[in-house]
Amino acid sequence: xxxxxxxxxxxxxxxxxxxxxxxxxxxxxxxxxxxxxxxxxxxxxxxxxxxxxxxxxxxxxxxxxxxxxxxxxxxxxxxxxxxxxxxxxxxxxxxxxxxxxxxx
Amino acid sequence: xxxxxxxxxxxxxxxxxxxxxxxxxxxxxxxxxxxxxxxxxxxxxxxxxxxxxxxxxxxxxxxxxxxxxxxxxxxxxxxxxxxxxxxxxxxxxxxxxxxxxxxxxxxxxxxxxxxxxxxxxxxxxxxxxxxxxxxxxxxxxxxxxxxxxxxxxxxxxxxxxxxxxxxxxxxxxxxxxxxxxxxxxxxxxxxxxxxxxxxxxxxxxxxxxxxxxxxxxxxxxxxxxxxxxxxxxxxxxxxxxxxxxxxxxxxxxxx
Numbered sequence: 001x002x003x004x005x006x007x008x009x010x011x012x013x014x015x016x017x018x019x020x021x022x023x024x025x026x027x028x029x030x031x032x033x034x035x036x037x038x039x040x041x042x043x044x045x046x047x048x049x050x051x052x053x054x055x056x057x058x059x060x061x062x063x064x065x066x067x068x069x070x071x072x073x074x075x076x077x078x079x080x081x082x083x084x085x086x087x088x089x090x091x092x093x094x095x096x097x098x099x100x101x102x103x104x
Numbered sequence: 105x106x107x108x109x110x111x112x113x114x115x116x117x118x119x120x121x122x123x124x125x126x127x128x129x130x131x132x133x134x135x136x137x138x139x140x141x142x143x144x145x146x147x148x149x150x151x152x153x154x155x156x157x158x159x160x161x162x163x164x165x166x167x168x169x170x171x172x173x174x175x176x177x178x179x180x181x182x183x184x185x186x187x188x189x190x191x192x193x194x195x196x197x198x199x200x201x202x203x204x205x206x207x208x209x210x211x212x213x214x215x216x217x218x219x220x221x222x223x224x225x226x227x228x229x230x231x232x233x234x235x236x237x238x239x240x241x242x243x244x245x246x247x248x249x250x251x252x253x254x255x256x257x258x259x260x261x262x263x264x265x266x267x268x269x270x271x272x273x274x275x276x277x278x279x280x281x282x283x284x285x286x287x288x289x290x291x292x293x294x295x296x297x298x299x300x301x302x303x304x305x306x307x308x309x310x311x312x313x314x315x316x317x318x319x320x321x322x323x324x325x326x327x328x329x330x331x332x333x334x335x336x337x338x339x340x341x342x343x344x345x346x347x348x349x350x351x352x353x354x355x356x357x358x359x
Contacts, residue, residue, distance in 0.1 A: 001174035003166075007145050010162050010178040011152035014185035018155075019210040021192020022199075035190060037323030039282070040291045041316055042187050045180070046157065046279035047292040048299035048315030049164055053272040056303045058168055069269035070276060077280045084127045090273030091131070094266030 065103035069094035110229030117220050118236035125156075125216055126244025131270045132159060133252020134259070138267065139167035143253045150249040154242065155214055157184045157278060160271060161312070169308030176309020183316055191218040198222075198230045212238025287328040294318045 054066045073090040081089075097103040129150065136146040141163065149159045158181035165177035192213045198221055199209040212235070221234035259265065283289050295315040302311035322328060 001171055003141065003145060003171055006166070006171060006174040006177055007141070007148055007162070008152075010158070010181040011149060013178060013182045014153045014155050014158045014188070015211065017182065017185045018188045018192050018213045019207065021189040021213065022196050022206045022210050024189075024193050024196075026193055026196055033324060033326070036326065036329070037319060038187050038190050040288060040319035040323040041183065042157070042319075043279055043282050043288045043291050044295035044316045044319040045161070045184050045312060046275050046282075047295040048312040049161060049180075050272050050275045050279070051296045051299040051315075052168065052303065052312060053164055053268070053275060055300065056168060056308075058308060059304055059306075061300065061303055065266070066269040066272055069266060070272050073269075073273035073276050077277060083124055083277050086277050087128055087131060087270050087273050091266035091270040094269035095264060096266075098264065098266070 062104075065094040065097040068097060068103065107226070107228045110224060110226040111232050114220070114224050114229040114232035115236055117223070118233055118240055121216050121220055122237050122240030122244060125241050126248050128156075128274065129245040129248030130252035130255070131267060131274065132156070132163075132245075133249040133254075134256030134267050135160075135167075135252075135271055136163045136249075137253050137256035138263075139163040140170070141166070141253075143250070143257060146253040147246065147250055150246045153181065153185075154211060154245070155181075155185055155188060156245075156274075157215075158182070160274060164271065165309040165312070173307065173309040176307070176313065180309060180312050183313070187215075188213050191215070194218060195221055195234055198227065198234055200231075209234070209238075212242060214238070214241070216241060285330060287322065287326075287330070290328045291318055291322050294322070 050070070054070050055061050055063060069090040072093045073086050076086045076089055094103075132150070133146055136149065136159075137143065141149075149162065153159055153162075161180040161184050162177045165173050165180055169176065192210060195209070195213060195218055196206075199206055217234050217238035220237040221230045224230045224233045256267075279292060283292060295318045298318055299311045299315040302314050306314065
């Protein structure tokens with residue numbers, strides 16, 4: 001599979017999912033079970049992506065500057081800092097730790 | 105509320121959310137280039153897929169697994185994009201009839217446009233909120249994606265600047281406003297554990313999909329729910345609070 005094929009297939013699939021929603025009469029998908037499970041799927045996926053992005057390199061688990069940066073981000077989110085500040089602070093923390101040589 | 109006032113409120117919320125979310129396209133662009141995409145491929149993701157969570161999932165999986173992880177990247181993006189279908193069902197009456205309008209609205213159906221629209225008290229405000237948030241983010245997100253991709257191309261290895269950590273922080277910002285009850289917290293923790301256990305034993309991309317099963321295990325029988333069957337579908341509210349994190353949908357976010 002080439003990179004272009006992956007990108008186009010994934011893009012079309014995501015776009016199609018949006019359009020499908022406009023063909024469905026309202027209420028059909030609004031059963032409590034469907035809505036609840038869809039919302040929880042988003043939570044599960046995002047949570048898993050955080051772990052993958054923070055502690056893995058390929059198939060290896062590693063601890064490096066990303067974990068302390070994530071802790072900084074969590075602290076800022078807890079005090080309701082603006083989203084963009086959270087992102088910038090996380091990046092800056094990791095960059096600083098690497099510059100100082102305190103973390104890989 | 106008068107139409108004038110509801111339009112004004114909707115415009116204000118749209119701009120605040122739209123500009124904040126757009127700024128964050130820079131990190132998507134830079135990360136995509138680091139993951140091995142060229143500038144065109146990066147821009148196609150923002151132009152066509154246009155759903156932050158799914159876009160980050162694609163480049164996250166490709167960054168760790170390369171093109172061999174292509175099917176997992178597509179599956180991850182698609183699963184994350186499922187919530188847009190529910191949003192579309194929800195905003196469909198706000199958009200109204202006319203297939204050209206509905207096609208355009210479909211493209212703009214993301215966490216933020218849904219969240220801003222559904223938070224407005226009048227139909228007029230809801231229409232303004234949906235279209236303005238969607239259009240501001242569409243234009244802004246694509247411009248910043250291009251800027252980030254060009255910048256990332258120039259800078260080379262962006263881990264020096266901590267951009268790999270920015271991706272994790274972005275996902276955290278997306279999930280944070282959803283952790284308002286026991287049930288989503290249980291799912292988040294369980295999914296994180298499943299992913300961590302699966303990373304060394306499964307090929308890149310699959311741990312995320314296996315972790316998604318946690319949502320089905322908890323969601324279908326409504327384990328840890330407060331009052332079974334009373335949770336309505338709604339875009340989370342954080343994007344509406346100008347002081348809170350406007351989670352890019354990410355789609356969800358709230359990209």
